[in-house]
Amino acid sequence: MTTSTLSPHDTQETIAAIARLLHHAADRAAHHAATEGPRSELHVLGLGLHVAAAVVALMVPPDLDPYWPQPTQNDPLELLRIAERLARTVPVVDETAGFSKVVVNVTDLLREAGS
Numbered sequence: 001m002t003t004s005t006l007s008p009h010d011t012q013e014t015i016a017a018i019a020r021l022l023h024h025a026a027d028r029a030a031h032h033a034a035t036e037g038p039r040s041e042l043h044v045l046g047l048g049l050h051v052a053a054a055v056v057a058l059m060v061p062p063d064l065d066p067y068w069p070q071p072t073q074n075d076p077l078e079l080l081r082i083a084e085r086l087a088r089t090v091p092v093v094d095e096t097a098g099f100s101k102v103v104v105n106v107t108d109l110l111r112e113a114g115s
Helices: 008-036 042-057 076-089 099-112
Strands: none
Touching: 008 042, 008 076, 008 099, 042 076, 042 099, 076 099
16 A cells, blocks of 8 residues: 555545545445346445445544535446545555555455456
8 A cells, every 4th residue: 555645634535535435336336236137246336335435434534524525427336446546545644544444345346346
């Protein structure tokens, strides 16, 4: 994982943005899965995204909204790719202890989605 020179506020904003991206990706995956039907593989991806979004949302400071504003992108895989790129910018410091698990989870979701 790369370390960066993000300020603590920038880091918190980045984590909130990742939560938003994952939450919206989960919502979009669930919507697409419902359209495709009960055998859609997007059901599994959507569930993984929901879990990842919830984990990241718990890391967001109370003064930031992990759900709003919604990203403008609607493709769940593109949202996941953006979240993965952002997650790699979060510095490894005491304040972000445990965030490396998020990076691993997001990377695993991306790999499982075939991207």
